[in-house]
Amino acid sequence: MSFKNKVVIVTGASSGIGAATAIAFSKEGARVTIVGRNQEKLRYVSEQCSAVGSKPLVITADVTNDEDLKKIVHGTIKHFGKLDVLVNNAGIFSIDKILSENVVDSFDKVIATNLRSAVYLTHLAAPHLIETKGNIVNVSSIVGKRVTIENCFAYHTSKAGLDHFTKCVALELAPKGVRVNSVNPGFVRTDIMQVLGVKKEAQEDFWDSMTKTSPLGKVADSEEIADLILFIASDKGRSITGSSFVSDNGAILVPHLGNIELQA
Template sequence: MSFKSKVVLVTGGSSGIGAAAAIKFAEEGAKVSMVGRNEKKLQNVSDKCKKAGSIPLVINADVTKDEDVKRIISDTIKHYGRLDILVNNAGTCIPSSILAPNAVQTFDSLMALNLRSAIYLTNLAAPYIVESKGNIINISSVAALRPFEDEVGFAYCTSKAGLDHFTRCVALELAPKGVRVNSINPGPVRTDIAKRYFTDESKEQEMWESAKKMTPLNRISEPEEIGDLILYLASEKARSITGAVYAIDNGYLMK
């Protein structure tokens, strides 16, 4: 799957799925624009892209800030002159209960990062992607397809369900213009996100072991596996796929 001469914008590119996608696109010859808030981690991913043969454009930005979103698109276009693929990957999970005093604040925070940022980036990027007949990939979650209780909660599930339906709506609108839009819904993936909740490494490992047992395949995905699916959906091999929601969860939703 060669992406030579293609320009790819990946948000949340400093670690996890976003980092894996950026590196894989670089390995396939793409010109990568990668966005994140952690400069040290961004530089580490940038170095790996360089080793793969592509020097990425590194943008330190917060996708929940409108001025930063505008800068992300303008810097990418200024640097590369075009945009072919947008990967809306930036997101997080904050456990939420509808009974919590801060329920609405948690909801607003998650909607801003997990949904609104993807909408605004798509809004600004779409004219360029229409011009290049490119495509958009939104990174959602199995939480969009099945409700979870307090350990994940209503706010995260709702934000990801909204992202899935946004995917379908925009896919339908942009299809006549030759643009495809799809969603990827991972189950448990081994990323740095768990470190935000566990300072004790043994507790983190217990969490992964528990998640593994909840999958029929008895395994946790690695970010690179999600990256493989991102590249497939972004490629011409997936030219007939749009408006789709792809679960990649080791069978998690069946159990």
């Protein structure tokens, strides 16, 4: 799956799935723009990309800021001259209860990060993707298809919206030669629990529980999801658009996941 001379933007690239995806694209010859908020983590990912491919363009940005989103696209075009693939991966997770006092503020923040940013970045990138007959991969989740965790309605809602947005834009851009798809991971071992402030012991209990409830008896790593993203974005996926690809070790097949509840 060579991406030689292809230009790729990956948001949320400072860790987890985004970082693994940026590194994988670099390894396949792509010229990559990596986007995130944490400069130190981006620097580390940049070094890893450079070790297997070319040095990426590093853009420190907050995807909830419209001017930063413009900077991502305009900076990429200025630096590389074109755009072939957009990976909307930036996202946050939150613990929300509808009866919580500040629930709307939390909801707005999750929607702005997980959904609105993808909409606006797609709007900005689409004219350039039309020129290259490129494509978009949105990183969603199995929670867009079913409720798996209690007290996380904002996150679930944002991913369900992202799935439907994917299909709508896929239909609109198909006549222009641009494909739009999403990947829907299950539980992937990243630093998300640490970011949420979950205690280390509770983190291990959570991952152990996810391993035991998984039909395949394991939790995915970020590289597995990156492999799927690259396949969809490559010429091997040239007839695929408007689709959602679940990679969850069979978790979505389990009738009841045990009413998972996270406590920060």
